[in-house]
Structure formats: structure tokens, C-alpha cells
Amino acid sequence: MFSSDKLKGKKIAIIATDGFEQVELTEPKKYLEGEGATAHVISLKSGSIKGWDGPNNDWGDKVSVDKVIDEARVADYDALVLPGGQINPDKLRIEPKVVDFVREFMHSGKVVAAICHGPWTLIEADTVRGKKMTSWPSLKTDLKNAGAHWEDSEVVVDKGLITSRKPDDLPAFNKKIVEEILEGQHASRS
Numbered sequence: 001m002f003s004s005d006k007l008k009g010k011k012i013a014i015i016a017t018d019g020f021e022q023v024e025l026t027e028p029k030k031y032l033e034g035e036g037a038t039a040h041v042i043s044l045k046s047g048s049i050k051g052w053d054g055p056n057n058d059w060g061d062k063v064s065v066d067k068v069i070d071e072a073r074v075a076d077y078d079a080l081v082l083p084g085g086q087i088n089p090d091k092l093r094i095e096p097k098v099v100d101f102v103r104e105f106m107h108s109g110k111v112v113a114a115i116c117h118g119p120w121t122l123i124e125a126d127t128v129r130g131k132k133m134t135s136w137p138s139l140k141t142d143l144k145n146a147g148a149h150w151e152d153s154e155v156v157v158d159k160g161l162i163t164s165r166k167p168d169d170l171p172a173f174n175k176k177i178v179e180e181i182l183e184g185q186h187a188s189r190s
Contacts, residue, residue, distance in 0.1 A: 007037035010181055013077040013105075015042045015069070015098060015121075019087025022051035022060035023167045024115050028081050031174040037181075040066035040077075044095060052085045054167065069097045079181050080105045084116025084136060093124035103127055106161070111180045113162040115173055119143060132158040134165050160185070 012032050016025050029039045043049050043065040051060035080102070082089065092098045103125035105112055114122055116136045122128050129147030134156045143150045155164045155172040160180050164173040 003034050003036075005036040006178060007032060007035040007181060010037045010078045011076060012037050012039040012079045012081060013042050013072060014039055014081045014083065015072075015092060015101070016049060016063075016083050016088055017044050017091050018050050019052050019085050019091065020049065020063075020083045021085035021088070021116055021167065022053045023170065024083035024085065024118070025051065025063060025081075026061075027167075027170045028083070028113070028115075028174055028177065032081075032177065035178050037078075039081075040072075042067045042069055042072045044069060044091075044098070052087060054085070069095070069101060072101060074101060074104045074108055074110070077105075077110070079111035079113065079177060081177070082112070082114035082118035082121055084114075084118045086117055089117045089120040093121045099125050109160065109185045111160045111162065111177065113164075113173065113177045113180075115164045115169065116166055119148075119163060131161055132156050133161070133163045135163060136165055 032039050046065055046068050048062040048064050050062050053060035102121050106127040119135045123146045131148050133143055133148045134151055134153050140150045154169045155176050162176050
């Protein structure tokens with residue numbers, strides 16, 4: 001991968017906890033940092049969190065946490081990334097501070113990118129009604145029941161909301177995050 005400064009001065013929040021799908025956090029983080037952005041891993045606890053290595057069906061690597069959710073402010077970031085994995089978003093969507101942060105981010109019009117099971121947190125924040133989205137196939141009914149228009153596509157964008165289905169979609173997902181950040185803030189999605 002090459003490096004550029006397209007996103008120099010931009011800050012990205014990546015919210016995750018133990019059980020995040022390894023590549024759905026590490027690959028976007030590496031890609032965005034390669035484009036010049038600063039990416040912070042925000043979690044429920046300080047120290048580190050442990051990934052889930054889906055292809056090996058076992059625990060993956062630890063990733064350092066930059067901030068806990070109590071320290072994070074939407075105003076400090078240009079974009080939000082929500083990695084998937086089954087465990088990670090299921091834990092996050094029951095944490096009021098995470099749900100409030102995600103809801104505020106969605107209402108801000110800033111870029112929000114969710115992959116795989118990541119949209120569960122968006123559903124909990126009640127922010128998907130009327131949005132075009134995709135996800136891991138098992139979330140199709142959850143998203144439809146929450147009012148989203150689900151489609152089976154590599155990447156779907158709706159006014160700065162970016163969604164993808166699975167790790168195979170990461171190249172398109174990562175590129176689209178950069179494009180949307182460069183496009184700038186969108187009108188409120190409320």
C-alpha cells in the first residue's frame with residue numbers, strides 16, 4: 001500500500017471492544033492512516049482489546065485502545081468506523097454511552113462507516129430509518145425492521161453513511177471512506 005496525505009489533519013474514531021472482527025478494524029485503520037489520517041481506537045476500557053480472527057475461528061491479536069468512550073467527543077472527529085464481528089457490536093449496542101455517541105455522530109452529518117455486524121449499533125441508536133444500507137446477511141431483517149432499505153452490494157453509500165457486508169468488501173469500503181471524507185460533511189441525516 002502506498003502513503004499519501006489526502007487525509008492529513010483528519011481524525012477518525014473507530015469504536016470497538018473485545019470480539020471485533022480482526023481485519024475489519026486493522027485494515028481500515030491501516031488504510032486511513034496510510035492516507036494521512038489519525039485513527040483512534042475508542043473502547044469501553046483502557047489498555048487493549050482482543051480481536052476475533054474469523055478465518056481461523058479463534059481469538060486474534062490485541063489492539064491498543066487510544067481513548068475510552070467517556071473521553072471521546074464527536075466534535076473531535078471527522079469520521080466514525082464501526083467494525084463488525086458478532087461479539088463486538090452486540091456488546092457495544094447495550095452500552096448507552098456508545099449508543100449516544102453513535103447517534104450524535106449520525107445526526108452530525110459526518111461520515112459513518114459500518115461493516116458486517118457493525119450496523120447493529122446504528123439500529124440501536126435508531127438512526128437507520130429510510131437509509132440505503134447493506135450488512136452481513138443475517139442483519140438483513142434487523143435492518144429492514146428498523147426501517148432501512150437493505151441491498152446485497154459490496155458497498156452502499158447514503159449521504160455519508162457507508163456500509164459493507166464482509167471482509168472481502170474491505171478494499172471498496174476503505175476507498176469509499178476516503179472519498180466520503182474528502183467530499184465533506186453531509187446535511188443532517190435525522
